[in-house]
Amino acid sequence: MAVARKRGRFxxxxxxxxxxxxxxxFASFLIGRYPIAPAxxxxxxxxxxxxxxxxxDATMEQVVLQVRLPRILLxxxxxxxxxxxxxxxxxxxxxxMASPDLLxxxxxxxxxxSLVMLDGxxxxxxxxxxxxxxxxxxxxxxxxxxxxxxQNITVLVLAGIVVSSFFQSLLSIVKTLAxxxxxxxxxxxxxxxxxxxxxxxxxxxxxxxxxxSLALLFFFRYQIDTLAAGExxxxxxxxxxPLVKVVVIVSSTLxxxxxxxxxxxxxxxxxxxxxxxxxxxGASYTKLAAASFxxxxxxxxxxxxxxxxxxVGTLPLGVLTSLIGTxxxxxxxxxxxxxxx
Amino acid sequence: MLEINNLQYWYKPRRPVLKExxxxxxxxxxxxxxxxxxxxxxxxxxxxxxxxxPRGGSVFLDGKNMSHLSAKKRARLMAxxxxxxxxxxxxxxxxxxxxxxxxxxxxxxxxxxxxxxxVFDAMEKLEIEHxxxxxxxxxxxxxxxMVLVARALAQQSxxxxxxxxxxxxxxxxxxxxxxTIKHLSAQGYGILMTSHYPxxxxxxxxxxxxxxxxxxxxxxxxxxxVTSESLTKLYETPVEVSEALTSYEKVKxxxxxxxxx
Numbered sequence: 062m063a064v065a066r067k068r069g070r071f072x073x074x075x076x077x078x079x080x081x082x083x084x085x086x087f088a089s090f091l092i093g094r095y096p097i098a099p100a101x102x103x104x105x106x107x108x109x110x111x112x113x114x115x116x117x118d119a120t121m122e123q124v125v126l127q128v129r130l131p132r133i134l135l136x137x138x139x140x141x142x143x144x145x146x147x148x149x150x151x152x153x154x155x156x157x158m159a160s161p162d163l164l165x166x167x168x169x170x171x172x173x174x175s176l177v178m179l180d181g182x183x184x185x186x187x188x189x190x191x192x193x194x195x196x197x198x199x200x201x202x203x204x205x206x207x208x209x210x211x212q213n214i215t216v217l218v219l220a221g222i223v224v225s226s227f228f229q230s231l232l233s234i235v236k237t238l239a240x241x242x243x244x245x246x247x248x249x250x251x252x253x254x255x256x257x258x259x260x261x262x263x264x265x266x267x268x269x270x271x272x273x274s275l276a277l278l279f280f281f282r283y284q285i286d287t288l289a290a291g292e293x294x295x296x297x298x299x300x301x302x303p304l305v306k307v308v309v310i311v312s313s314t315l316x317x318x319x320x321x322x323x324x325x326x327x328x329x330x331x332x333x334x335x336x337x338x339x340x341x342x343g344a345s346y347t348k349l350a351a352a353s354f355x356x357x358x359x360x361x362x363x364x365x366x367x368x369x370x371x372x373v374g375t376l377p378l379g380v381l382t383s384l385i386g387t388x389x390x391x392x393x394x395x396x397x398x399x400x401x402x
Numbered sequence: 403m404l405e406i407n408n409l410q411y412w413y414k415p416r417r418p419v420l421k422e423x424x425x426x427x428x429x430x431x432x433x434x435x436x437x438x439x440x441x442x443x444x445x446x447x448x449x450x451x452x453x454x455x456p457r458g459g460s461v462f463l464d465g466k467n468m469s470h471l472s473a474k475k476r477a478r479l480m481a482x483x484x485x486x487x488x489x490x491x492x493x494x495x496x497x498x499x500x501x502x503x504x505x506x507x508x509x510x511x512x513x514x515x516x517x518x519x520x521v522f523d524a525m526e527k528l529e530i531e532h533x534x535x536x537x538x539x540x541x542x543x544x545x546x547x548m549v550l551v552a553r554a555l556a557q558q559s560x561x562x563x564x565x566x567x568x569x570x571x572x573x574x575x576x577x578x579x580x581x582t583i584k585h586l587s588a589q590g591y592g593i594l595m596t597s598h599y600p601x602x603x604x605x606x607x608x609x610x611x612x613x614x615x616x617x618x619x620x621x622x623x624x625x626x627x628v629t630s631e632s633l634t635k636l637y638e639t640p641v642e643v644s645e646a647l648t649s650y651e652k653v654k655x656x657x658x659x660x661x662x663x
């Protein structure tokens with residue numbers, strides 16, 4: 062098995078991933094219906110930092126800066142956020158099948174978004190309602206486990222499943238009430254996930270949420286690591302387990318709910334990417350989280366580029382991540398099976 | 403260094419699990435906690451580890467009342483070796499041993515060279531340096547147990563709490579872990595271990611604590627405490643303690659009387 066063994070391997074892997082991400086970042090500007098030469102993309106971006114004579118038209122600049130730049134940035138941020146959130150949950154719950162929506166955040170957000178879409182709803186209303194209900198769902202799961210399960214983590218997982226089902230039922234009710242010509246299709250497409258409506262404002266929402274969550278997770282990175290050995294062992298090593306648990310859940314929820322409220326539900330990436338990262342750099346949380354972020358960003362950016370290359374509106378992002386994520390997971394299963402059991 | 407006074411615990415007030423448990427473990431001493439399943443040994447360990455707050459009585463660590471210690475301070479005074487670890491992912495051995503240093507981190511800080519040195523020293527003490535970069539999941543049961551001991555040693559506390567260190571191990575690994583435990587106590591570590599093998603009390607321990615129904619039935623040196631009568635009463639099954647003559651020493655052994663009606 063290709064688990065990292067050599068000292069320094071982590072930094073090699075990170076450097077390769079970072080370089081790949083930077084190359085892909087710039088290459089992504091070239092994809093889309095409106096053809097723009099690589100030199101022009103470079104000049105348009107650089108013109109904001111140094112003085113370059115303008116030879117491109119306004120549309121070109123708008124496409125690069127208002128359409129493609131936010132979409133590319135969001136692809137990286139959302140992919141990274143979902144993956145790091147999945148990696149954190151897998152470590153906390155000691156479960157390779159844990160995903161960011163384990164505690165019901167996606168189901169809650171889906172319900173919240175669809176509720177607003179019943180009457181049309183502006184982009185901002187949809188986002189904030191998704192955000193709100195995503196958090197309500199996780200809070201509900203947390204409260205249920207507090208009241209009925211004490212500190213037990215299995216009860217928390219069960220509560221997450223219950224809350225997910227509950228909000229999915231509510232979502233189904235909303236769907237039956239929705240206008241079949243207008244609201245229902247937009248709900249359905251929202252649920253399948255897309256970066257198509259992403260704009261510069263979304264980056265401004267996503268960026269602080271990501272930075273705050275990553276800072277929290279980074280601060281407690283070694284404490285989170287010990288939780289992979291179980292709560293009793295972590296406590297015996299001097300870790301404040303209840304606090305670290307809350308930190309992980311709050312950060313992961315914040316990451317996921319911001320991602321989901323911007324892009325809709327994007328499946329599988331948060332579960333599959335940590336496994337890819339684990340094969341590259343090993344299971345230790347600090348390395349795992351860092352690699353997960355880069356791999357997740359790459360993964361989502363590649364898939365969104367495929368969508369943009371095929372043509373806007375043809376394939377929903379969340380569907381494609383599942384379509385590609387599931388076979389990748391099967392391949393990983395054959396490679397890493399021994400390590401999970 | 404570990405003093406347990408009148409410790410009491412219950413999950414439901416009408417059904418006490420621990421009733422006035424008192425004993426102590428001294429520096430350089432190995433205490434062996436014996437008792438049938440369901441007698442409260444695990445609950446006692448959970449109380450000692452701070453996972454459950456005692457309902458009554460007190461636990462003193464190096465003269466400090468444990469209920470006044472933070473988890474971090476406690477971890478520097480007392481380390482725990484679980485029976486087996488539920489690590490779900492392919493951690494490397496050195497990463498697991500490094501976890502034992504978490505109590506020495508400054509908030510948000512990274513590990514320092516002293517931490518890496520402590521990890522190396524712990525592994526060297528147990529002669530498992532060669533396992534450092536191996537994946538924990540690929541190790542044998544005996545090797546895994548050694549890694550968990552190393553993680554406890556990396557905590558640099560003088561007291562080790564071991565939950566059935568010889569369970570699930572084959573014969574040679576049981577011997578190996580007992581030798582390790584004796585070796586550690588000779589270096590000054592105080593050790594409290596639970597066991598289902600009363601023989602181990604004679605082989606390795608200075609003190610035996612026999613627990614039944616949430617009470618300490620009898621305690622003392624293995625010679626005093628582990629007798630035919632006490633074991634028969636403890637396990638409610640006829641046991642005879644006999645003396646065996648090996649080629650260079652006399653050892654007491656416990657023999658269950660299977661033929662006895």
